[in-house]
Amino acid sequence: MKIIKNARFGEERALYASEDLRLENVCFDGEEDGESALKESRNIEAENCFFNLRYPFWHIMKLKIANSEMTPLCRAALWYSQDILIRNTKMHGIKALRECARVGVYDGDIVSPEFGWFCDGVSMENTAAESEYFMMRSRNLNFKKVNMKGKYSFQYIENATFENCSFDTKDAFWHSRNTTVKNSFVKGEYLGWYAENLTFIDCVITGTQPLCYCKGLKLVNCKMIDADLCFEKSETEAELTAPVVSIKNPYRGKIFVPEAGEIIRDDPASTGEIILTASSKKQAG
Numbered sequence: 001m002k003i004i005k006n007a008r009f010g011e012e013r014a015l016y017a018s019e020d021l022r023l024e025n026v027c028f029d030g031e032e033d034g035e036s037a038l039k040e041s042r043n044i045e046a047e048n049c050f051f052n053l054r055y056p057f058w059h060i061m062k063l064k065i066a067n068s069e070m071t072p073l074c075r076a077a078l079w080y081s082q083d084i085l086i087r088n089t090k091m092h093g094i095k096a097l098r099e100c101a102r103v104g105v106y107d108g109d110i111v112s113p114e115f116g117w118f119c120d121g122v123s124m125e126n127t128a129a130e131s132e133y134f135m136m137r138s139r140n141l142n143f144k145k146v147n148m149k150g151k152y153s154f155q156y157i158e159n160a161t162f163e164n165c166s167f168d169t170k171d172a173f174w175h176s177r178n179t180t181v182k183n184s185f186v187k188g189e190y191l192g193w194y195a196e197n198l199t200f201i202d203c204v205i206t207g208t209q210p211l212c213y214c215k216g217l218k219l220v221n222c223k224m225i226d227a228d229l230c231f232e233k234s235e236t237e238a239e240l241t242a243p244v245v246s247i248k249n250p251y252r253g254k255i256f257v258p259e260a261g262e263i264i265r266d267d268p269a270s271t272g273e274i275i276l277t278a279s280s281k282k283q284a285g
Helices: 277-284
Strands: 002-005 019-024 042-047 061-066 082-087 101-106 109-111 120-130 139-149 158-163 166-168 177-182 185-187 196-201 204-206 217-225 235-240 244-248 252-257 260-264 273-276
Touching (some): 244 252, 260 273
Parallel strands (some): 019 042, 042 061, 061 082, 082 101, 101 120, 120 139, 139 158, 139 166, 158 177, 177 196, 185 204, 204 217, 244 260, 252 273
């Protein structure tokens, strides 16, 4: 590979259509305020680089970025690109990843509203993220040890697995399909509305009005804290390990829960069964 070290580029399309290029300690910045530094390039590696200009990685085939920084001025950094590996890198510009395929993000630091839209095949591990509308309409996701904070996350996603994660969010997983969340903590209001085939295993869930209008919803060995008006109009199979504040009009299925502060049945179409396991144990004793 051709190697460029200790250089600065500020002009428009500075390294346009490059191939087989390695960048070391390179800075993309300057009063020229140029855009699209590496647009339409192939087989690019960037190590210890600084990106302070817009749109550096559009239409890239095969890209590796490590130990680098994309500032808030580095808007829309990676669009329409494929086969991407990003390690130990700050991604702090808005819309940092969009319409990309086969992406790995490891040990990352993401502060980026509207991150990850319309992507296919994203793996993420040991990463912290602050975002709004995080990963919207993306599919084939595999996340491990991801701590995410922000509103409206994971809406309209498909075929996703999350493990050992922590999400402080609201309106998460709306309209999602075929998604599994394991060993994770999910905090937020209005979780998972309109989802299809959404499964939680060994999770802690907290927040008002979770999991309404769902189809194929499953909860296995989960705890719901401060959760009220749960499961309204949902098809649910749930095994809960702690009491809930209230359950309202589950549409179909069975819910096993130790106790419910209130069970609301004011919809005749609501036929979901609620089994209070603590009461059953008392009766059996």
